[in-house]
Amino acid sequence: MHIPDGYLSPQTYIPMLGVAALFWTVAVRKIRTVLSHRHIPYLAMAAAFSFLIQMFNIPIPGGTTGHAVGGAVVAILLGPWPAVLAISIVLVIQAIVFGDGGITAIGANCFNMAVVMPFVSYWVFRMIKGSETGGKRFQAAAFFAGYIGLTTAAIATAIQFGIQPLIAQNAQGLPLYAPYPLSIALPVMAAEHLLLFGIVEGAVTAMLVQYFVKNEPDLIYACREV
Amino acid sequence: MTAFQKKLWTGLVVMALLSPIGIFLPKFFGAEDAWGEWSAAKLKELIGYIPAGLEKLAALWKAPIPDYNPGGEDAALGIQVVWYVVSGLLGILLVAGVVYLLAKLSKKDEK
Numbered sequence: 038m039h040i041p042d043g044y045l046s047p048q049t050y051i052p053m054l055g056v057a058a059l060f061w062t063v064a065v066r067k068i069r070t071v072l073s074h075r076h077i078p079y080l081a082m083a084a085a086f087s088f089l090i091q092m093f094n095i096p097i098p099g100g101t102t103g104h105a106v107g108g109a110v111v112a113i114l115l116g117p118w119p120a121v122l123a124i125s126i127v128l129v130i131q132a133i134v135f136g137d138g139g140i141t142a143i144g145a146n147c148f149n150m151a152v153v154m155p156f157v158s159y160w161v162f163r164m165i166k167g168s169e170t171g172g173k174r175f176q177a178a179a180f181f182a183g184y185i186g187l188t189t190a191a192i193a194t195a196i197q198f199g200i201q202p203l204i205a206q207n208a209q210g211l212p213l214y215a216p217y218p219l220s221i222a223l224p225v226m227a228a229e230h231l232l233l234f235g236i237v238e239g240a241v242t243a244m245l246v247q248y249f250v251k252n253e254p255d256l257i258y259a260c261r262e263v
Numbered sequence: 264m265t266a267f268q269k270k271l272w273t274g275l276v277v278m279a280l281l282s283p284i285g286i287f288l289p290k291f292f293g294a295e296d297a298w299g300e301w302s303a304a305k306l307k308e309l310i311g312y313i314p315a316g317l318e319k320l321a322a323l324w325k326a327p328i329p330d331y332n333p334g335g336e337d338a339a340l341g342i343q344v345v346w347y348v349v350s351g352l353l354g355i356l357l358v359a360g361v362v363y364l365l366a367k368l369s370k371k372d373e374k
Contacts, residue, residue, distance in 0.1 A: 038297070038299070039297070039300060040299065040300075041300055041321065042320045042321050042322075042323045042324060043303070043314075043316065043317035043318065043319070043320035043321035043323075044299060044317060046316065065365075065369050066369075068366060068369055068370070069369055069370055072366060072370070074370065077363060077366045077367060077370075078264070078268055078363070079268075080362055080363075080366055081358075081359035081360075081362045081363040081366070082268075082271050082272065082275060082359065083362075084358040084359055084361075084362040085275050085354070085355040085358055085359040086275060086278070087358075088351075088354040088355065088358045089275060089278040089279055089282060089351055089354065089355070090278070092282040092285045092331060092347065092350070092351055092354075093281075093282065093284055093285045093288075094285040094286070094288060094289050094294075094297075095288065095289075096288050096289040096291070096292035096293075096294030097292075097294055098292040098293065098294060099292070099293045099294065100294055100295075101294060101295065101296060101297055101298045102289045102294045102295070102296065102297050103297055103298075104285070104297075119366075122362065122365065122366070123358075123362050126358055126361050126362050126365070127358050130354070130357050130358050130361065132324075132326075133324075133326065134326060134327055134328055134353075134357065135326055135328050135329065135330065135331055135350060135354075136324065136325075136326025136328075136329040136330060137326075137330065137331070139320070139323070139324070140323060140324045141320060141323065194299070195299075198299050205316060207315055211312065211314065211315075212314050213314050213315050213316030213317065214314055214316050214317050214320075215299065215314075215317070216306070216310050216314055216317075217299075222299070225298055226298055226299070229298065252267055253267055
């Protein structure tokens, strides 16, 4: 769901850059209080993990590809605000160095994957797990944090794609940017994430959270904060 | 660095070494681009034209290592695998480095 250059109109990508910048500013302030020095190496590793997991393209046979983002596990382990920062850095470097996602779309891509995803994931995790710190319900909470978080980010992306034909057309009425309307973008992106990519994100999230519960339980932000 | 952290870093390097799975799986299952991430040329195949605004903006930036795979999908598989692994390792260095520095800087004035 990395929107490339050219798919968003300036009427979309400029405000999205503004929104993302707002979240970046708050995130930088927040990590001072939320993150202790002990957590900084983990945040660096979290960013590296998110970068790498995105390289594992998952195919829909004969169709499109997609991938997990790692935004849910980062938000659960280190908190949603540090996740905003770590995933944003990943997306900026992907755009500049690897051409994955457009330069103009950095704001939109960061909003979808580095803001919507970590916050939705974190909220879902807290809601489902209740006061549990282990067991079936806790694991389900981690799975659904990834599943719902990634799917929501995909839906946000699909909306940004789908409104383009409404925003900008040429004299003949042809779209100037992303050509597919909401009625196509929304169901396609929602379905591929609900049926496949979201499940992968959920499984990865549940596995890793479980691994940290076993090895470094006091690190987990979502179990610490009240 | 704690032993646990060392283990995690090792895991990340292993992920980078395994990242070419991200090339092989889609090839094996005949899957192509992610939805909405087509090149201008591919879009022309799909809808018959290249949207005018898209064409202009799409050429805005030439990334040094496009798609972690600068030889493209038709290059020899060995070359693609090497570029994927190199991109993965470079990615670890870049994102972990920038995040580490930024986090350290933001906490610098803290006693």
